[in-house]
Amino acid sequence: MTQALLLRDDTEARTELLLRLLYSKSSADVVADALKDPSDTICEATASVLSTIDFHALEVERSARLRNLCRHLQRTCPPLWECVEAEKITPLVEAYADSDAFWQSAGRTLFENFCLFAHRTVAGQSQLLADVFQLFGLVSRFSAPELIAPPEDVCACTTGIPGEGMDLAKAAFSPWDDGGLVPPHVPDALQTESFRSAWRLVDERGRLPRSLEPDALGDPGDYQIVVAAFPGRKVSAAALPLSGRCA
Helix, strand or coil: CHHHHHHCCCHHHHHHHHHHHCCCHHHHHHHHHHHHCCCCCCCHHHHHHHCCCCHHHHHHHHHHHHHHHHHHHHHHCHHHHHHCCHHHHHHHHHHHHCCHHHCCCCCCCHHHHHHHHHHHHHCCCCHHHHHHHHHHHHHHHCCCHHHCCCCCCCCCCCCCCCCCCCCHHHHCCCCCCCCCCCCCCCCCCCEEEEEEECCCCCCCCCCCCCCCCHHHHCCCCCEEEEEEEECCCEEEEEEEECCCCCC
16 A cells, blocks of 8 residues: 555645554555655655655654554553453554554444454464454444444434434444354344354453453353443443354
8 A cells, every 4th residue: 555655646645655654664664665766666746755754753753653552542441451461462553553454444443443453463373362352342333322323213313322423334334253143132222243252251240351361251162242232332241152052
């Protein structure tokens, strides 16, 4: 994407490039290489603008912005940082900011978008960690009340929360993989999503995991993790055993 922006001769492309440089090391590396030999890799006007950049100062600024991004995500959902140590999350935040996913949102919130990226990134290494990111991502998704789709028998002009509208186009689509499971009916819920997990993840009182230790995750098995949204920005979660049930 960075290379394509370098070849475009318009203000919008140059603005996006400068924004990407503030967060993405790989974009900065591409730009630095292009400036060394700009003949076929960068348009003249863009080269003129980018040649004024102090790349050392840019690196300092980028580091500060990544720290702020990490703090913002942590403030958004402190329980995730209690469950997963910062040493695992921080590299994922940096990789997220360095990816196209940071600029092409698939989630309803910045935090959900990060969880989607983290889920895809770690799935091949740890399905448990991927499931944890999906759980917290869904909770964040349902914490955005203006984008919660109401049941069919509720007027589409309201979320059930006075004064707040919604984007039904975004609300109708979920980027999360449900594993082919149909969410159960949850009385009074505005919207429900679920996924399959080999870990309980949610205890009998609906509490989210506070660590990845076996005692905190519950008994291993085959579970349908259900997350439901209710009026008033209330979100609940439950783990339903699938053993003996038709999945």
